[in-house]
Amino acid sequence: MKTILFSTLLFISSSLFSQVEKLTWHTDLVKAIEISTKEKKPLMLFFTGSDWCGWCIRLQKEVFYMPEFIEWANDNVVLVDIDFPKNKSKQSTELQQQNNLLQQQFGVQGYPTIHFVRPDKIDGKTNFTSLGNTGYRAGGPSVWIAEANSFIQAK
Secondary structure, X not given: OHHXXXXXXXXXXXXXXXXXXXXXXXXXXXHHHHHHHHHOOOEEEEEEOOXXXXXXXXXXXXXXXXXXXXXHHHHHOEEEEEEOOOOOXXXXXXXXXXXXXXXXXXXXXXXXXXXXXXXXXXXXXXXXXXXXXXXXXXXHHHHXXXXXXXXXXXX
């Protein structure tokens, strides 16, 4: 009986872990913009303090690691992780500069903050058209996705 229970738990754990691996979070904004333009999907900019922000960690556990979100994200958005860690290994200077600039451009003052944007090239420069923004929402993936859909499907 213990063997069956252990095997079942191991299978469920490995299934959830393999689902998480199917998400691609970009840190290079230029690359993410290229993918967004090619696939005609908006960017989902996730401003987070991944190793210290309790609400960010909770959002990831309750929404981003769930199969429903993973399927939705792969079909609808290009994910961009804009992280401001305190305890993780040091980020490159370029990544820190990119993230700080984005934080200023979007006026982010708290975490987690998620902006949905469409990149538009105008005269060789990339501008972002805002589709909406959100943060942590109680209720799991279905509640969070419903709000996100109201932004990305309305425009």
